[in-house]
Amino acid sequence: MTLTGTVPATAAGTGPVTDRRSARAFVDTHVVPYADAYDRSGRVPEELLRRVAEAGLWAPFLPPDSGGAGMDMVTLGEIHEEVGRGCSSLRSLLTVHTMVSWTVQRWGTPEQRERWTAALGRGDTLGAFCLSEPGAGSDAAGITTTATPTGAGWVINGVKKWTTGGQRADVFLVFARTPTSIGAFLVPKDTPGVEVLPIDDMLGTRASMLAEISFTDVALGPDALLGPSGFTAGMVLTGTLDLGRYSVAAGSLGILQACLEASASYAARREVGGRPLAELPLIQAKLSDMVTDARAARLLVAQAGRLKDAGESATIMATWVAKYFASTAAARHASEAVQIHGANGCAPGSPVARFYRDAKVMEIIEGSNEVQRITIAGQAERETTR
Amino acid sequence: MSTTAKGQILDFIRGRYPQAEIDESQDIFALGFVNSLFAMELVMFVEKTFEVTIPNEELRIDNFRTADAMSGLVSRLAPDLAVA
Ligand SMILES: Cc1cc2nc3c(=O)[nH]c(=O)nc-3n(C[C@H](O)[C@H](O)[C@H](O)COP(=O)(O)OP(=O)(O)OC[C@H]3O[C@@H](n4cnc5c(N)ncnc54)[C@H](O)[C@@H]3O)c2cc1C
Numbered sequence: 001m002t003l004t005g006t007v008p009a010t011a012a013g014t015g016p017v018t019d020r021r022s023a024r025a026f027v028d029t030h031v032v033p034y035a036d037a038y039d040r041s042g043r044v045p046e047e048l049l050r051r052v053a054e055a056g057l058w059a060p061f062l063p064p065d066s067g068g069a070g071m072d073m074v075t076l077g078e079i080h081e082e083v084g085r086g087c088s089s090l091r092s093l094l095t096v097h098t099m100v101s102w103t104v105q106r107w108g109t110p111e112q113r114e115r116w117t118a119a120l121g122r123g124d125t126l127g128a129f130c131l132s133e134p135g136a137g138s139d140a141a142g143i144t145t146t147a148t149p150t151g152a153g154w155v156i157n158g159v160k161k162w163t164t165g166g167q168r169a170d171v172f173l174v175f176a177r178t179p180t181s182i183g184a185f186l187v188p189k190d191t192p193g194v195e196v197l198p199i200d201d202m203l204g205t206r207a208s209m210l211a212e213i214s215f216t217d218v219a220l221g222p223d224a225l226l227g228p229s230g231f232t233a234g235m236v237l238t239g240t241l242d243l244g245r246y247s248v249a250a251g252s253l254g255i256l257q258a259c260l261e262a263s264a265s266y267a268a269r270r271e272v273g274g275r276p277l278a279e280l281p282l283i284q285a286k287l288s289d290m291v292t293d294a295r296a297a298r299l300l301v302a303q304a305g306r307l308k309d310a311g312e313s314a315t316i317m318a319t320w321v322a323k324y325f326a327s328t329a330a331a332r333h334a335s336e337a338v339q340i341h342g343a344n345g346c347a348p349g350s351p352v353a354r355f356y357r358d359a360k361v362m363e364i365i366e367g368s369n370e371v372q373r374i375t376i377a378g379q380a381e382r383e384t385t386r
Numbered sequence: 387m388s389t390t391a392k393g394q395i396l397d398f399i400r401g402r403y404p405q406a407e408i409d410e411s412q413d414i415f416a417l418g419f420v421n422s423l424f425a426m427e428l429v430m431f432v433e434k435t436f437e438v439t440i441p442n443e444e445l446r447i448d449n450f451r452t453a454d455a456m457s458g459l460v461s462r463l464a465p466d467l468a469v470a
Contacts, residue, residue, distance in 0.1 A: 107442065228443075228445040228446075234422030235429060237422060238423050238425070242426070310434070311430060311433065311434040312434060313430035313434070316426060316427055375423075382402060382403055382405070383404070
């Protein structure tokens with residue numbers, strides 16, 4: 001790795017993505033040159049979704065017999081960082097698909113896994129995650145979508161909002177209120193009573209194909225419920241969000257890395273008063289902070305990943321900390337990256353303008369900044385009060 | 387540090403909630419601090435520490451109410467483990 005953290009890409013950018021290096025090659029070949037066009041058109045095209053499938057990128061952590069490669073979480077984080085460096089919209093689609101695939105693998109019965117994982121692993125079936133509602137975001141306990149048990153299974157009623165990939169997904173992981181708790185339900189898009197309303201023109205991650213999804217008397221079989229019912233049903237959500245947060249932490253780091261690379265390169269080329277920007281102390285200060293924060297974020301993400309691989313419960317707090325640090329650092333440095341680029345940074349098609357908009361979203365999703373701080377401070381308080 | 391399953395479970399809970407005074411038969415849910423995050427950590431802790439996988443049907447509140455109940459669960463899932 002160089003000072004700016006750049007890893008040389010392998011030449012081709014084809015074949016399976018198995019590590020950071022092959023991910024970088026894939027992203028440099030198939031994503032970076034087109035990401036601004038995706039951002040403008042508000043879509044990640046089918047061709048790229050197919051390439052992601054060919055590269056085995058949708059859910060490589062699944063076991064090989066379930067369409068995955070048994071990939072460890074540290075490597076998955078590195079790959080999501082690389083994808084986030086290229087295009088946060090694609091990384092967001094990967095994040096929610098990851099959440100759905102992992103949840104089926106972790107909590108599904110053998111029959112549920114048999115039905116879903118191979119198609120999710122191959123990317124033949126794309127998943128989306130439905131928790132937020134028009135009236136409930138940070139306060140997940142405030143959701144009003146209901147899942148009512150019937151003799152034959154479940155009936156779902158309610159509206160979900162801001163569903164990343166909702167316009168494109170084939171199956172929704174829907175969190176709904178049951179008589180005793182909050183349960184997780186797998187709802188195929190083509191179930192009668194499911195309606196998808198696109199949400200276009202968001203501030204950031206503009207190509208991630210958001211939707212509002214309404215569920216009206218959606219009748220499901222008993223096998224729609226994923227994981228236990230009762231008190232531990234909440235754990236399904238905790239685990240799903242934990243993995244989503246890990247992916248967003250890695251993706252935020254990717255944005256930060258992209259800001260660093262763009263800024264270092266621009267500062268070396270752009271001259272003011274006959275000197276390159278890179279020689280100006282105020283610009284050097286910005287660049288040095290980007291380098292330092294990118295490295296710190298990378299260590300925090302890797303630590304959370306190692307704890308996941310070891311099955312340590314400490315991964316949950318480590319992931320909160322990594323996501324808080326990486327998302328706030330990405331937002332801070334994306335702002336500085338635009339600053340370094342001046343008017344060029346504000347111009348149509350400017351990558352740093354896209355990073356700036358995308359980074360803001362990272363401070364809101366998977367636990368907003370405020371929720372992160374409340375959780376981290378709560379932990380500190382518990383650990384020190386005796 | 388305890389070596390029994392029950393003791394290790396109590397150590398874990400006390401480590402996370404030092405201010406709570408709990409013993410092995412106390413209902414941790416009745417103390418009001420168990421949220422879904424802690425429930426997840428608890429399940430991960432039990433699975434990792436005792437090298438067991440808790441099947442969905444065992445994820446019932448009664449198995450997690452007390453350190454006694456949790457060590458009972460562990461001894462069912464890993465009968466070879468010396469759980470006192
Ligand atoms: C681009 C994008 C993609 C998304 N994708 C998905 C998705 O795929 N699936 C999904 O379910 N949701 C998704 N969301 C929704 C996202 O999870 C929510 O926006 C997020 O949880 C925050 O909820 P909210 O927007 O309702 O804000 P609110 O909960 O209304 O909060 C508003 C503000 O108040 C702050 N706040 C809340 N509680 C407190 C508190 N106790 N103390 C201090 N401040 C507080 C918040 O941090 C925030 O700044 C997406 C959102 C965006 C923008």
